[in-house]
Amino acid sequence: DAGITQSPRHKVTETGTPVTLRCHQTENHRYMYWYRQDPGHGLRLIHYSYGVKDTDKGEVSDGYSVSRSKTEDFLLTLESATSSQTSVYFCAISEGVPGEQFFGPGTRLTVL
């Protein structure tokens, strides 16, 4: 299995609070991605990174920011969490072949 972890695995927070999710990889892969998965919407890309300090927006980036200061870490921040951001968040990594992505175990976030 690809060495990719996410923390925390579960989080409950209140509306308006900042939240940061962490994705850590030990594979030295160049590309990293943040997705959210919701019933009826499937898996949607939030942001992705194609190198250290190089990031770009995905399909549903509003309300989210990311940072990548090291190859192995990709952080997703919700500056002011809203109930619509309750979801399961997945991090993924890839190297060379964009589509062959390896996924982390996911973080279940609940915003009350």
Add this chain to the structure above:
Amino acid sequence: SQELEQSPQSLIVQEGKNLTINCTSSKTLYGLYWYKQKYGEGLIFLMMLQKGGEEKSHEKITAKLDEKKQQSSLHITASQPSHAGIYLCGADRAGSYQLTFGKGTKLSVIP
């Protein structure tokens, strides 16, 4: 954006039966990827198809790409309870590292 329609949305089959899941794109397909997800877990990469007519197999799972129809099919032969889960197709756009996913097909296999 690339739209991927999967059918059926859910499927219940008896163990030992064959089944097919389809993924149809509204735009030109460049690369088509199949993933499997077990409940509460991340996605596991199954196969990637890039050329029209390409067919790949992994154990009892076969995937084909029909470029003209902009469609891919995933066929499972002699299904087993271990095949149960959600199957998702993903597609990329030319020059992009982003993947767009279908909403998934939930497969249940009854022993």
